[in-house]
Amino acid sequence: MSSYIGRFAPSPTGPLHLGSLYTALASFLDARHYQGTWLLRIEDLDPPREEAGATEKIIETLQAHHLHWDNAVVLQSQRSERYETVLENLADTGHSFFCTCSRKQLAAYPQGYPGFCRHHQTQSANGKNAAIRLKTDGIQQTFIDLLQGQQQLPKRPDGLTNDFVIKRKDQLYAYQLAVVIDDIDQGVNVVVRGNDILDSTFKQGYLYRALGHTPPAYLHLPVIAAADGQKLSKQNHAPAIDNNQALDNIRQALALLNQPMPPTHLNLPNTLLFSIEHWDRQYLSRDAWLTTADNVSG
Structure with a gap:
C-alpha cells in the first residue's frame, strides 16, 4: 500500500462527545502508529441538521486534546462545484438516473429499490423535484474489514436493487457521494470509523467502482452507548467533551479502545506518544456496541 492517509470527518451537528472523541483518537493513533498522514474534514452538507459554531467547537476540542491534523481543514460546503462535475460524469456514462418516487411509494419496498x-435519464418533465440515484446493477459487494473481517451485502429479493440516492430531492448532495469524492481527492486509503455506518461501505463501494477507483481499507469500531444503552449522540443529548479535562478524556477513550494504559505520571503529549507507540488493532473489541460502563481505565 502507498503511504497511509487517514482522516477524521465529523458533521457539525454539535460539539464532540466521548463517542466522537473515541473515534477521532482511534483514527489518529492508527495513522500515527503507521507513520501516516491524518486529515480533518468537516462534513457540513446538511444545514438543517447543523449547529451554529459547531465547526469551531470541534476544531477547538481536537486542538485541546493534541489531536493535531496535517494540511488544511477541508469543508464539504466549499466543494459543490466538484460534486456537480462528478454527477454530470455519472449521468453521461449511464451510471445514474433521476428518481421521483415518493417516500410513501418506497415504504412498500423496505428491502431495496x-x-x-x-x-x-433526464430531469422529469412533469415539474417534480427529483433525486438522483446510482445504478448498482446487481453487483454483489464484499469487503474485508480490518477489524470485523469478511463483510457481504445480503442479496435483494427478485425485482429489487441496491440503487441509492447520491443527490437528494431537496438538492443537497448525499453523504455517500461527497464522502467518496473527498476520500478520492484527498488520497485517503485507510478509514477508521464507527460500526454504525458499516452498511454505507457497500454503497460507497458501488460508487468507487462507477468512478474507476479502488476503495480504501476500512476499520469499523464498536459504537459507544451510554449506560442506558442509547448511542452517544447529539440527538440523545450526549454531554459535550470538557476541554479542561483533556488528559482524563484521552485516558477514558483509550480504555474503551482496550489499549495499553500509559503511566499516570505522563502529561497529555507524552500520553499520546506512548499510545502511538503501543497502538495495536488486535486489542480492539469486535463487538457492535460498547457502553461507557465498559470503561476500565487504569
Missing part, C-alpha cells in the same frame, strides 16, 4: 425510475 424497486427500479420504478431507472429509465429516467
Whole structure:
C-alpha cells in the first residue's frame, strides 16, 4: 500500500462527545502508529441538521486534546462545484438516473429499490423535484474489514436493487457521494470509523467502482452507548467533551479502545506518544456496541 492517509470527518451537528472523541483518537493513533498522514474534514452538507459554531467547537476540542491534523481543514460546503462535475460524469456514462418516487411509494419496498425510475435519464418533465440515484446493477459487494473481517451485502429479493440516492430531492448532495469524492481527492486509503455506518461501505463501494477507483481499507469500531444503552449522540443529548479535562478524556477513550494504559505520571503529549507507540488493532473489541460502563481505565 502507498503511504497511509487517514482522516477524521465529523458533521457539525454539535460539539464532540466521548463517542466522537473515541473515534477521532482511534483514527489518529492508527495513522500515527503507521507513520501516516491524518486529515480533518468537516462534513457540513446538511444545514438543517447543523449547529451554529459547531465547526469551531470541534476544531477547538481536537486542538485541546493534541489531536493535531496535517494540511488544511477541508469543508464539504466549499466543494459543490466538484460534486456537480462528478454527477454530470455519472449521468453521461449511464451510471445514474433521476428518481421521483415518493417516500410513501418506497415504504412498500423496505428491502431495496424497486427500479420504478431507472429509465429516467433526464430531469422529469412533469415539474417534480427529483433525486438522483446510482445504478448498482446487481453487483454483489464484499469487503474485508480490518477489524470485523469478511463483510457481504445480503442479496435483494427478485425485482429489487441496491440503487441509492447520491443527490437528494431537496438538492443537497448525499453523504455517500461527497464522502467518496473527498476520500478520492484527498488520497485517503485507510478509514477508521464507527460500526454504525458499516452498511454505507457497500454503497460507497458501488460508487468507487462507477468512478474507476479502488476503495480504501476500512476499520469499523464498536459504537459507544451510554449506560442506558442509547448511542452517544447529539440527538440523545450526549454531554459535550470538557476541554479542561483533556488528559482524563484521552485516558477514558483509550480504555474503551482496550489499549495499553500509559503511566499516570505522563502529561497529555507524552500520553499520546506512548499510545502511538503501543497502538495495536488486535486489542480492539469486535463487538457492535460498547457502553461507557465498559470503561476500565487504569
